[in-house]
Amino acid sequence: MTHKDMSFRVPVLARVEGEGALRVVVNDGKVDTVRLEIYEPPRFFEAFLRGRNYQEPVDITARICGICPVAYQMSAAQAMEQLAGVRVDGQLRELRRLLYCGEWIESHVLHIGFLHAPDFLGYHSGVHIAADHPERIEQVLQLKKVGNDIMQLIGGRPIHPVNVRLGGFYRAPEATELDTLAEPLRWARKAAIELIRWTATFDFPALEIDHEFVSLRHPDEYPICEGRIVSDRGLDIDVSSFGEHFDEIHVAHSTALHGRQRGGETYLTGPLARWANNYDRLPPLVQDLADEVGVGRVERNPFRSILVRGLEVLYAVVEAERIIAGYTRPARPFVDVPARAGTGHGCTEAPRGILYHRYETDDDGVITSARIVPPTAQNQPAIETDLRQLVEGFLANSAEAGDVALLEQRCETAIRNYDPCISCATHFLSVTVDDGGSAPS
Amino acid sequence: MTATSAALLVIGIGNRSRGDDAIGPRVVDELKTRETAVSTIVCEGDLADLALRWKPADDVVIVDACNTGLPLGTIHRLEPGQLQSRGSWSTHGVGIAEAVELARLLDRLPRSLQVIGIEARNFDYGPISAELEDAIPSIVDELVAQSFRVQSPGSRRRS
Numbered sequence: 001m002t003h004k005d006m007s008f009r010v011p012v013l014a015r016v017e018g019e020g021a022l023r024v025v026v027n028d029g030k031v032d033t034v035r036l037e038i039y040e041p042p043r044f045f046e047a048f049l050r051g052r053n054y055q056e057p058v059d060i061t062a063r064i065c066g067i068c069p070v071a072y073q074m075s076a077a078q079a080m081e082q083l084a085g086v087r088v089d090g091q092l093r094e095l096r097r098l099l100y101c102g103e104w105i106e107s108h109v110l111h112i113g114f115l116h117a118p119d120f121l122g123y124h125s126g127v128h129i130a131a132d133h134p135e136r137i138e139q140v141l142q143l144k145k146v147g148n149d150i151m152q153l154i155g156g157r158p159i160h161p162v163n164v165r166l167g168g169f170y171r172a173p174e175a176t177e178l179d180t181l182a183e184p185l186r187w188a189r190k191a192a193i194e195l196i197r198w199t200a201t202f203d204f205p206a207l208e209i210d211h212e213f214v215s216l217r218h219p220d221e222y223p224i225c226e227g228r229i230v231s232d233r234g235l236d237i238d239v240s241s242f243g244e245h246f247d248e249i250h251v252a253h254s255t256a257l258h259g260r261q262r263g264g265e266t267y268l269t270g271p272l273a274r275w276a277n278n279y280d281r282l283p284p285l286v287q288d289l290a291d292e293v294g295v296g297r298v299e300r301n302p303f304r305s306i307l308v309r310g311l312e313v314l315y316a317v318v319e320a321e322r323i324i325a326g327y328t329r330p331a332r333p334f335v336d337v338p339a340r341a342g343t344g345h346g347c348t349e350a351p352r353g354i355l356y357h358r359y360e361t362d363d364d365g366v367i368t369s370a371r372i373v374p375p376t377a378q379n380q381p382a383i384e385t386d387l388r389q390l391v392e393g394f395l396a397n398s399a400e401a402g403d404v405a406l407l408e409q410r411c412e413t414a415i416r417n418y419d420p421c422i423s424c425a426t427h428f429l430s431v432t433v434d435d436g437g438s439a440p441s
Numbered sequence: 442m443t444a445t446s447a448a449l450l451v452i453g454i455g456n457r458s459r460g461d462d463a464i465g466p467r468v469v470d471e472l473k474t475r476e477t478a479v480s481t482i483v484c485e486g487d488l489a490d491l492a493l494r495w496k497p498a499d500d501v502v503i504v505d506a507c508n509t510g511l512p513l514g515t516i517h518r519l520e521p522g523q524l525q526s527r528g529s530w531s532t533h534g535v536g537i538a539e540a541v542e543l544a545r546l547l548d549r550l551p552r553s554l555q556v557i558g559i560e561a562r563n564f565d566y567g568p569i570s571a572e573l574e575d576a577i578p579s580i581v582d583e584l585v586a587q588s589f590r591v592q593s594p595g596s597r598r599r600s
Contacts, residue, residue, distance in 0.1 A: 066486060114489070127539060130546040138547045141490045148490070159486035 004029045008408055013415060015115040015125065017067055018422025022411055023253075024391055031395070034387045036380055036415065038254040040422050049370035054080050054339055054361050055166055061357070061372065062160050065421060067110070070103040070151065071350030072372075073164045074225055075357040080166050082240070083344025083361060084337045091330040092168040093225070095154060098178075098323045099161065100224045100348070101316040102150025105188070106158075107351035108271075108309040108316075109147065111419040112199060113140030116306050119413040120202035136198065139191050143313070146181075146188040150320060153177060168334030178324045185324070188317045193289060196310035200293035204303040205410060207390060211300070211382055212265060213273035216349050222281040222315055223274060224349050231267065232276055232298075239347040242356050248373060256422070259378030266381035269353030270418065271308040272299055286315050302386050302417040309419075339365025350375050352419055376420045386414050449479045450495055450551070454505040454537065456485055461513075461561030463569045464577075465504045468559070471581045489535045492544035499551040503537060504584075507558030514576040516583060517558035521545075524556065557584060 007025040019040040025033035045064055049057055057076040062069035074096060081088060088096070113136075114126030123129045130137035148158035153173060155161025163169050214235065216227030229245075230236045237245055248257035261267060276298040279287070290296075295307050339361070346357040353375030360369035394400055394407050453469035455462040466483045473481060482494055495501050507517060524538035535543075537556060544550050559580060563570050 110489070127543050127546065130543055134547045137543070138492075138549070141493055141543075141547075145490050145493055148487070157485070 006404060007033075008404060010408060010412060013412060015118065015416060016420050016422060017065075018420075020415075020420070020422045022387070022415060024387070024407075024411060026391065026395065029395060031388055031391050034384050034391060035253045036383050036387070038256045038380075038422055040255060042255050046370045046372055049359075049367050052367050054083075054359070054365035054367060055337075057357070057359065057367070057370070058164055058166060059162075062164075064372070064374070066159050067107050067421060068103055068350045068352070068355075069160045070100050070155065070164075071348055071355045072357075073161065074100060074348045075346040075350075075355045075372075076359075077164065077166055077346065078226065078239075078348060079344035079346030079357045079359050080361075081337055081344070082346065083342045083359065084340050086167060086335060086337045088168055088335060091328060092172070092334070094323045094327065095169060095172065095330075096164075097225050098320055099151060099154040099164070101320040101323070102147045102154065104224070104316040104351050105147030105313055105320075106144050106151065107147075107419075108313045109140055109144040109195070111351075111416075112195065112306055112309055112313070113137060113144070115419065116309075116413075116416050117199065117202075119409070119416060120199075120204070120306070139194065143188055143191045143195065146184045146317075149184060150181060153181065165334055166337040168330075168332075170333060172330050172333040175327050175329055178327050181320070181324055185317055185321045189314065189321070192310065192314040192317050196289060196293055196307065196314065199306050199310055202306070204301060205390075205413075206301070207303060207386070207393065207414075208300045209268075209302060209382075209386055209389060211268035211272075211385070212261075213276045214267045214269045214354065214378075215273040215277045216347065216354060217277055218281070220281075222278050222319075224319075226348065229347060229354065230277055232273075239356070240345040242345060242347060242373070243358065243371075246356075246373070246378075248377065254380060256377045256380060257373075258380045259373065260381065266385060267378070268382040269375050269378050270305070271312055271351075271353075272302065272305050273353065274312070274349060275299060275308045282311075282315060283318060285318060286311055289314065302414065305417050339363070352376055352421055353379060374421070376418070376422065379418050379420070383415055383418055383420070386417070387411055390414050448496070448499045448552075449502070450482065450499045451479050451502045451504060452482045452484055452491075452494065454484045454488070454503060458566060460563035460565050460567050461569055461573050462506045462564050464506045464559045464561055464573060464580075467569060467574070467577055468504045468581055468584070471577050472585075475581065475585065477585060487535070488537060488540040489543070491537070491540035492547055492549040495549075495551045497549070497551060500553045501551040502555055502557060502584075504557045504559065505537060506561035506564075508561055508564075509558075511560050513560055513562055513570070513573055514580060515560035516580065517560070519556040519558060521550075521554050521556065 005027055010022040013020050021037040023035045058073050061072040061076050064072050118125055152158045156163035213232045216223035217230040218227035247260050247262055251258050279297045290311055341363045343360045347354055356373040358371040359367055361367055453465035455465035457463040457466050469481045469483050521541050
């Protein structure tokens with residue numbers, strides 16, 4: 001068939017969280033339309049947070065996502081604590097970071113093994129990989145379970161944790177309870193290294209995208225729970241300045257707002273950005289393994305994000321081991337966070353990128369305004385940029401240009417590079433190729 | 442392994458906040474008040490790692506809500522082979538059928554596995570319906586009397 005004019009639409013994107021579609025239209029050899037269409041209904045969380053007590057967003061916003069509830073809890077807590085002028089430090093801060101490590105492990109491992117690896121191996125799903133490589137998928141499940149077990153122990157259950165509150169936790173675990181995680185984490189370190197080496201054997205399509213990388217950066221740590229918002233092009237702002245630099249716009253083909261910088265520039269948040277902006281904050285173990293599998297200080301091929309996710313799993317495992325080894329039970333499981341009128345800002349590193357919360361409250365601690373900017377909403381323009389460049393490169397390659405099925409598969413993989421969470425973004429995808437009426441020749 | 446072994450594991454699946462979907466966890470709650478030699482697990486979320494929840498020597502009973510149009514509280518008994526996959530493998534799509542298929546592929550099926558479906562009607566946000574709540578003791582009576590029986594080792598399926 002000719003590839004001068006073609007279009008396709010993938011109406012229901014598989015192996016992503018939530019509901020979305022992909023539409024690509026090529027006219028006269030030029031890419032006309034590339035759209036990530038998000039049709040999952042808007043969820044109006046910001047609206048129904050208004051009028052609620054300042055202590056409630058920690059639990060309410062956790063319900064936005066079953067994969068990354070801790071990210072919502074931590075950004076909400078940080079915002080309300082900043083508003084109240086309270087800082088959570090010491091072992092309580094460490095426990096929060098440990099809980100977040102659990103979420104990074106379970107979320108990243110699920111994506112690597114079940115959602116993304118099938119793209120590179122030609123399987124329909126992770127379960128189909130299991131038919132041929134049961135030991136690999138069992139290892140993936142066990143590794144994910146280590147993350148879930150951390151969330152269970154610290155958070156009270158493996159999804160939508162119930163033990164998180166403003167100022168800390170309802171109950172802090174005994175050191176002996178955390179010790180039960182030590183042996184599983186020792187196993188997880190080896191398993192994560194094997195997982196990374198396995199994904200390094202995949203064939204990755206060539207694609208280099210010059211995105212601006214936006215992430216948190218912390219003076220001492222690889223960023224998870226806090227830091228300044230920075231980019232590889234010189235941005236360096238306090239979290240409270242998010243609204244002055246970033247905006248969200250509505251586009252007709254998505255029920256999720258698109259993130260932009262105020263100057264109109266698009267950007268990428270998530271593992272590739274964290275990695276590029278914070279490579280120097282990683283322990284030698286992780287840097288050395290990156291060297292071994294060919295991941296540099298900056299990785300600009302979005303298909304290789306699976307490797308960076310794996311390296312972040314290894315980091316989260318090592319970090320969890322560090323926290324557990326140094327843990328002493330705090331005398332009190334939380335610090336008081338009083339009601340206060342004002343505006344609070346929170347931003348933490350969800351597995352998919354920075355998650356920003358902003359709340360305004362009155363004297364009684366009643367929320368008068370709420371804003372939540374999840375990473376997938378911010379990454380939609382970057383995803384469409386990748387898709388456009390991918391399709392253009394495909395059309396320029398005469399060996400592949402007529403293979404629409406291959407193009408569709410590549411496009412879907414390009415979307416899954418971002419581990420998009422559509423439910424989060426709508427507070428997201430399906431793909432359709434519309435040939436614009438041109439018949440195959 | 443004998444029929445009285447504590448290796449009988451009952452897994453109650455469902456969301457306590459979604460009306461009658463709470464029946465699986467509520468049956469487990471009720472079982473815990475009885476003097477039965479069973480281990481129990483409540484599973485309110487991700488089923489992908491269901492295969493890691495049991496041991497190969499366990500006799501497993503999964504209790505979940507179902508909706509076929511029969512009277513509320515009706516007990517359905519299913520063998521794993523009767524489960525139908527929805528064919529969805531998104532992160533939202535891992536149901537019991539997919540989780541059991543994954544266990545089979547990993548050669549991690551327990552010694553025996555039966556699935557009990559409890560007829561439910563309302564899956565909206567809110568509490569379990571009063572009628573189903575009232576029926577929980579008798580449902581558990583019947584399960585204890587008739588369903589929590591150990592099957593022969595030959596029932597184990599292999600990939």
